[in-house]
Amino acid sequence: MAKDDLGQELPEVDPSGQELVYMAVANHIAGQIERGERAVGSRLPSELDLSNMWGVARMTTRRAIRELSERGLVRAVHGKGTFVTRPDS
Amino acid sequence: MAKDDLGQELPEVDPSGQELVYMAVANHIAGQIERGERAVGSRLPSELDLSNMWGVARMTTRRAIRELSERGLVRAVHGKGTFVTRPDS
């Protein structure tokens, strides 16, 4: 059972299933943000770290972050990282 | 015939071949560490230097260093460099 940086278990996402992998990643992180487990202003693991944690490709991680970004939950800053902007959508 | 900082010849790695470029770099350095040619505590060439020596992208060098790091052979320190931690895996 793989765990993320918060020590939470990560669901195994089957790429052949109905749920899109990048959406599963995005929803998992969105839930943590909405529950306040990821504080506003805190930094997410890097794209590469998230990719390794989840066992997914970097492109998939980037799509997930783009998804969160479009929901207004996070903001990616060039050279710094990706930060939580709001606690809820 | 390109040479590294130890004066050793570097194999030409064909990105289109079967052997992965980052693994070739990692294995080359790992061998030097295991043979004691790179002492514990010594610093590796910078990522940029390694990239230039091997004629590869920095990302490939970083991937190789990550590999060595996961084997417990080296440890990267922000702002300082990457250092040999143990002589063998």
Added chain:
DNA sequence: ATGCATTTGTCCGTATGTATG
């Protein structure tokens, strides 16, 4: 105390190839 160079860390964008559905 300030500035600069070096080095690692991170994000951005792109390309190629393979596999699956």
Added chain:
DNA sequence: TCATACATACGGACAAATGCA
């Protein structure tokens, strides 16, 4: 045929830590 997803690999820019002049 096309979208999703994996892995590798390229190049670039910006940020942060370190060390030195």
